[in-house]
Amino acid sequence: MQVSETVRTLAQAISATRTTLSPRHRLLLALLQLMPLYCEARRLDAWEAAILAALPRVNDRSDADTSGMGHLLEEVFEFGRLNLYTSFDSSGTGDCYANLSKLFERANIDCPKINHFTGL
Secondary structure, eight states: OBHHHHHHHHHHHHHHHOOOOOHHHHHHHHHHHTHHHHHHTTOHHHHHHHHHHHSOOTTOGGGOOOSHHHHHHHHHHHHHHTTTTSOOOHHHHHHHHHHHHHHHHHTTOOOOOOOOOOBO
16 A cells, blocks of 8 residues: 555544544545645645645644644654655554554544555
8 A cells, every 4th residue: 555545544533533623623634635636746845845844833733633633643744654765665654554543543533544655
């Protein structure tokens, strides 16, 4: 399975189960769902920049997002960008996804069972 398709699937699963989301969360979900398109366009750097711009500013406490949803979205993003600037690590990606799956389980959101990743 491709990482970008998995990120889109996870974002869609969140959208399907959570109807009340903040504007920032809706924006992040939309950007996460666009990862395969950015991948096709060979502009994952632009995808990463767009999400980083939408995330809370690190040094601004008034912009902090300590919600469970905020944490879950950041973890999906971290999973998506795990291999952006290195050679693809299928085993490490699988381990990261296993941890992410546990977060989804705790949030009562279904996510696909994937044992092997083949690329971005």
